[in-house]
Amino acid sequence: MVHNGIEYGDMQLIGEIYDLMHRLLKLDNESMQSIFSDWNEGDLDSYLIEITKDILGYKEEDGTFLLDKILDTAGQKGTGKWTGISALHESVPLTLIVESVFARSVSSQKDERLAASKVYGLAPNHPVSDPKAFVTMLGKALYAAKIISYAQGFSLIKTAGETNNWDLNLGGIALLWRGGCIIRSAFLDKISQAFTKNPMLQNLIMDPYFVQILKENHQSLREVVSAAALNGIPIPSLSAALSWFDSYRTERLPANLLQAQRDYFGAHTYERVDKKRGKFFHTNWTGRGGDTASTTYSV
């Protein structure tokens, strides 16, 4: 199941990168084919990059590109949804894959999108100053987001293993996905090495090899997310990757406010940074007496 969820994520990421090349940089299919071909010789070497390269170059008998004539409504068979549901049950933030599942749903709402595109008109336009440098950033952003997606996927497997008392060999699972699988790639060897070297590894992005790559590449992911936001190109999975990464690397998140809100309206209590963990406090925020200020259920 998680293999297939990761596959949804990989395909969505490649689609977002293709969309940025196509609509923002206005590259033609042959230029894109040549970029994917180059990428397939480096860190991104994988089956899905390879077939994307083939697809970009495929011409019909009349010499026109087939890709341009394919309808943009994606189907799905359900394993992506299943992975997302499992992640929600396990409380594992599997943000990138869930966004990729929802992206297929939006794509299938073709008539609604057509109507909305007429009402809202063209997207804003903030051309990229150096398209060649931007292509390099796209490759780095794709690699960073891919690492994050696999980190989330392996985190789900790890957590489900703990929940169910399964004795899982995460490094072995990574190796398993090389043979004949759609997400097969050189990259899986690195994942396997990370978990073999340290079977207690809390999260893939804490392995020194991946720390180094993310340090080199996260700036590109930022630039790409920023450019896409300003240009109206949807990048649900790339931006989910960045937000998760920035949450995970943040010592202090704004959840203090959220806990205060929950305590305010539902007396859910909170912990304090200046007191021992596991001690819970409640405040009568309004000073008007009574413990809660609302009548709805607690969340």
Added chain:
Amino acid sequence: MVHNGIEYGDMQLIGEIYDLMHRLLKLDNESMQSIFSDWNEGDLDSYLIEITKDILGYKEEDGTFLLDKILDTAGQKGTGKWTGISALHESVPLTLIVESVFARSVSSQKDERLAASKVYGLAPNHPVSDPKAFVTMLGKALYAAKIISYAQGFSLIKTAGETNNWDLNLGGIALLWRGGCIIRSAFLDKISQAFTKNPMLQNLIMDPYFVQILKENHQSLREVVSAAALNGIPIPSLSAALSWFDSYRTERLPANLLQAQRDYFGAHTYERVDKKRGKFFHTNWTGRGGDTASTTYSV
């Protein structure tokens, strides 16, 4: 259930805006309190904005702000997850609320975040050139994202109603949420009016009133997402809102590539833009014979 899911989204959005004020603009609690107080007089007028204002101003007996001492690990009781699972089952893109549910999960991984913050160091720093104008943009971005979240939530109710043959009055449901509910706001009246005026309304963001507001505010959402990405402030729900909006308003998404990939490795077939909808085509992409190029399950 959807009321509570929307509540998760609203609280996460306010948290992200607070984080941007606090960590990016370096505003103190009293300045933030005054901004939330202003916002509560306008379009954002709501119970959650009001209590946020109270919380920002609450001081302990020693004169220090309580909010700063609350631990940033959010709890949850399950209705957010339930809403997300329902959306996955119904294939309704409920991206913002699901991100808000996952954000609570990341917040609760405090020890992991602490470790990651040490390894990855400080976030990048790209100061905002005009903080005052940025505060105005934050208010507009929050309003735009809130509309998008409610649009997604009502879309889930509408779809579930169709699935289950429930005769739902969406305008009436909006009104129901005013009385005593945590998401109560002036804004719910506008939603009610939209669905009462047009019970067949496909999506809230297609109602003329909300079209106008989104046209006025989406640029601010873009600027905020871009600034947050460059500054390493996690904004999972704000960016999910923008990506969904940009997907929904896009006539042609990159799902053509995704369908080509699915046809390449799994012979899942595709439709064509130059042929009638409902006719399915398959291509032997490699020209090497055989229908599929992979041995894994189809997705």
